[in-house]
Amino acid sequence: MNDIRVHAVESINLVSQDGLEKLIRILQSSGEAHQVVVLAPFTDVNLELNNLLHVAMQRDERLWSMQEQRFTRWTALVEDLLAVPAGTKVLDRIKQGFADMEDILRSIWLVQEISEGAKRYAGALCDSWVADIACHWANLHDLSSNLLGYADSQKKHSVEEAVLFVYGAVKDGQSEYAAASLAAQLGAVGVTFWNNSSLLHNADHREVPSALVIRSLSYAEATELSFFGAPIIHSHALVPAIAASLDVQLRCWKEEQDPGTIISKHGDQIEPNRVKGFSIIHDIALINVEGAGMSGVIGIASRLFSAMRKASISVVLISQASSEYSICFAVPEHEAERACATAKKEFAPELEAASIQSIEAETGLAVLAAVGQQMTGQAGVAGKFFSSLGKAGVNVIAIAQGSSETNISAVIKGSDSKKALRALHARFFLSKRAISVGLLGPGNIGGTLLQQISKETIRLKEQFGLDIHIRGIANSRKMLLDQDGIDPGDWKERFENEAVELDQDLFTRHIGATYFPHSLIIDCTTSSQLAEQYVSWLESGIHVITPNKKAGTAPMEYYQRLLETSMRTGKRFLYETTVGAGLPIIWTLKDLVQTGDTVHRIEGIVSGTLAWLFSSYDGSVPFSALVRQAKEMGYTEPDPRDDLSGMDVGRKTVILARELGYSLEVEDIPIQSLVPESLDGCSPSEFMERLEAIDPVIEAAYKEAVAKGEKLRYVGIVDERGNCSASLKSYASDHPFAQASGTDNVICFTTDRYLSQPLVIKGPGAGREVTAGGVFSDILRLAAYLGARI
Template structure:
């Protein structure tokens, strides 16, 4: 016998071999599936064994076997080896029982379905029972009974990973002490491929014995019921059975209620196949408000429809029935909501260029701190450039994303990109559009209809066709989907946030005036140092302040877009084309074919700008290129204006932006916002700020 042989090889120890058939006496249960321990008789035999063997430091005993009352050798049935351990631990009144196996312990969910599943450090006996019922790899409920009777903790450990502490299964008091009194949801499990049977009819209301007739019929057919849900109106009772039992259950009930169906008292016995039972397990749920709401919310955000719900008053578990096709996504959704963080957000970035790439770097730097201090888990799930996209179910590697996008991507399809985000199990999803393109902006309404939030510094939607803009804002209001766009004006400066705050608190906007272009700010802060205008433009281009073709800055269109965005925020529904713009590109140069030709010919037009500069300086003024929203007149404009050198706009340096709000409250002295209004770092920071604002709206602590 292997156990006997093993005891022979335990050298240097005071060891004895025990054949448990000499000690354990069991009797079969009424259903014949398991056995019950004859504890008094077994205790007596154990005393006899120790009297014969003497006290030993180590006893090596056989598992799985025992004897009946008649003395016949028998087994302990299902999970007999583990059952042997807990029986012996109980008979010996051990302080602890350790069961060695090939897994690290009990997981919060099936790690094959949920890669983020964690090994639970502690759980109660009742929680272990519930997890086992729903198919988790835990001790069988009967296995824990002997230990539970004497409050002996059981630890499941991995023989092949001995440094792992495993999972400790104990009574509620010990578990609460381990978790420092914090009530918690321990785990999630599914029973796949079940069938929902629904019996309904107005003739069932108030009729005693309906439930008894239903379930006695199912029992007599040898069919096990997995879960039960009954409407309080008593018009319907639904229950779940194994998929293979669904047709038989329906036939049995149709036959049993044939007369009631014929008379119309029972309208139908409905069969809904291909379902899945999803359960949340945790003995502490009874002391934690909102567990059910949180679970249902996570499923709703993952676009998972719930067919039936069951919850006992003990609140050891909350069980829902869903479509089988949603099984894995639903499991991941609820697990992520309870285990990843208070606010998990799946992020998709469109445009991984200068701003998008900088944003990814900022996410990488702050991700751990955000999760640790604020419970915010920002997980990058996808990246899309103009030609390719990278999609990752468990998240993009923030250290190798550039290489992965280059080598492991697929052709870009923004519809597919949105579909991937919308179907993801993480309950909150957002797409960040870091481009200056019309293509992503045209998809906002589609993405929002799929439950995806949108964050962007892209000005195309906010200043684009009014009908499209209003549709997105309407979706934002009616669909409870968030649309944040702080970075569209002033990059990382709190321009849009300040304007919203003024309006929401009842202030009246009279005028908004600002230097809204970092490029033109630098040009006119520098123009006047003795160099001609063309040379200043060339200097700005060489420093990287302008677009590759400086005309894209000097034509004023970018500033006009910002004026349109500010005006619309004030309730002025202006179209971009209705805003008069003073272009700084000379008329003869607007149609030249290249940037190089433009720069080469620009000195020919320096005299006009030099004249404007001299006239301004002669009056003690300076030139500034500004965007203006005149709320009283209901108009906007973009123009080159003169300001006294004492004016805040004249004090600007470098490429900073400055915005002045004149309002009913800030009338005598305008509210001024000033700072860097361009650059990848500050623009990405503005987008990041919107992501954190989104997290706050979704429930993150401030």
């Protein structure tokens, strides 16, 4: 076999330095020793040429200046691209070509008619210049090359040079057919069809952004997909390739590195997916022929379809009920009226006799097809197909399955087609652990979480099959939604440019899209109003993860409803970071309780901010300056008064107490505030400006503690009876609390099992990295529930 590959380059601009360089790269990296490049007329050149011929036909005086401009452009191009000796030869040919062109234009001018021959000649001339330039360029780049007119190439049975450029008289769109025929004739190993729009996806990637590239197809699958409107496969171009059993590659010029799709004899057996892709034909009408008198009558269908054939109406799909009471068939919408009229004419006698009652067209439809040879005999594929449509709320109007079983088709409303495609794609191609994620509050924690996810996405997908799609991000004013997923590594720029006004309902519906296997909202705000929605999110099938303490400290009635809803729906509510940030506090406590230990007392430093402030403060720097620093470092609540008022500690102790089964409200527990009354009512920004007012209070407390040889620590307590409190205390320097430094939280659990020696958890309890990390581990915990082996 000859070591030859034939390439068809369709609608690709080769006459530029970029284009030529890319061509050489591609040819050099192709494995075969000989390459044939069949050039298709480059559309722009073509358009310009057509225009010129028309101007000549209209005897428009501008013709000659146009022709001169063209000449200048071509010569400039050649001078730019090619070095002197080669360039001069090409230039000479172009000059000669322009002289010939002038003769042609003159004759058109004279006879005021553009003959097919003139058109072909002029077209081939332009192609030959492109081929000439490309050929010389290749020679300059160490690829021995030659060029040949298409007609001459028909006599060839071998290729000597590294690259052979074939040009001329191939109509736009037919270079692929020509390339495949030539490949068959040359006994090539394969043919590559280059296009300039896209790779072949398993669903239209403009409608299903998460669609994947199909890597292999059999001839039958490819033909079927092309029939169902898949772009970039031209079934007529496959014919010579199929006859010669050639491998056909579909590649995209814009994605030079991607190997694209291979169509081959046994291409259906390479990929494990039984369904290879989904395709849609838009603008379809369904013609319904109905009547009791048709039942059992031989020849109705044959009369109907031969009438359609005679009227040259292409029938896209046929479906007949086994009762034979009705036949319906799909035609392109613009043929609907004619198809109805044709059928009515054919069956005029039957209509008269009322053995056929009605012939009617329903418009605004689409045909959706699943294609895959390995669907054959596979029970369940059709079931999965139709149940996915049903779940997505897509009404199926008619069904047909080709007897080859290479496709299953459904007629649906045109307006449902996007929804249907997405539902099918998710069900058949997305991993079972694909999660549609919405992030509310991309601030300190939310923003850092996105960074962390961005670094791990690929590993999580490869290692655990966990497929995180961040499909929405919103702050208090704006939101950014994306069908497929927002790249968490570069969300900021998109958010700035594309975000629209926040619509919370729309956000929730978008994240909860039924065609994703799982949905999750991560609430990284401090909003109570959002916390009030958790129940409804869980009800609509969305899991919830949050570092926001508002739900855990909401009125008991709501809190209990939240837990009950989570239990009942099986949707998770995870909130480890509401206490001790990333430290495993909540889960430790749950484990103790669930394994039958009795917890007597919890006592701890649970505010990272206050821990850092009191371990840093030594009277040398004002306390207020330290608060500003803590905010800067991302330790504090968005409004630091939540920390300084003790509220944050109060909330955390309530969350812990509720975990032990106690019923209590934050309002009912004693909380010592460090915020001077004078700063209570002001706005957060005014508070930050007037922060110095806090300094004397702290200084006094500090001095008192120092006098006793003790250290100030703000602690939360849940006592033996479930009473909670939050207050500033001082501890002797050998006490574990006194020894904590930085943002360290220290939490002591005194239980039956840990009685004389309490169980202590200690470590950084605030900050962007540790908290976001804690939220991330809640995501992985959720994934484990969903079946990931993490």
